[in-house]
Amino acid sequence: MSNPSIGVTDGYDGAASAVVVRAVAAHRGVEPTALPPLYEWVDPDALDALFAPTGRGVRRRGGVEFTYDGSAIAVSIDDGIDVEIDGESVSEPDRSMIGADSGAGARSDS
Template identity: 45%
Template structure:
């Protein structure tokens, strides 16, 4: 499990081979919201087109996720993290505007190697 206190904005997007995670930074006021960033990260981790990923609404309400992080990256007064499993991947969305996705233990997602 990732330590939330050590997570701040990365200002980048990509695969981290050391941790086998995929990171997406988002700004809800510009980038389509947290749900869009989740789909981007899952697409990279699973090596699937966004339309080939299990629907996000199967595990949570995408509009509620976007509303929770609507103030944009780094602007929240609260430290919030939402974690869930989808399409064989573990996903965590942070109030700092970062989404981190990795293949679940025993999951069937294929990681995209950068």
């Protein structure tokens, strides 16, 4: 279940990189494909791996901070995922897209 007021997506079950790209896009009022590729700032596979379940299926918890396209990004995961952009917690707009192609890897100029 998503809590639109504080930027937490409970029961997070997707790729952190996709959540970050969609959160930044929503924060800026653009489509994810309008953003530059996330891999120009951080390795999306490494970001996803940081929060992937362990070999025993236990969800990892923690946080990471990095810069993406001029914005300070902080991602924390406990029971859900929280994304802060420049210190402001933002909502993850559409949980149904978690794990789907988010534009994290490529930019579309069409």
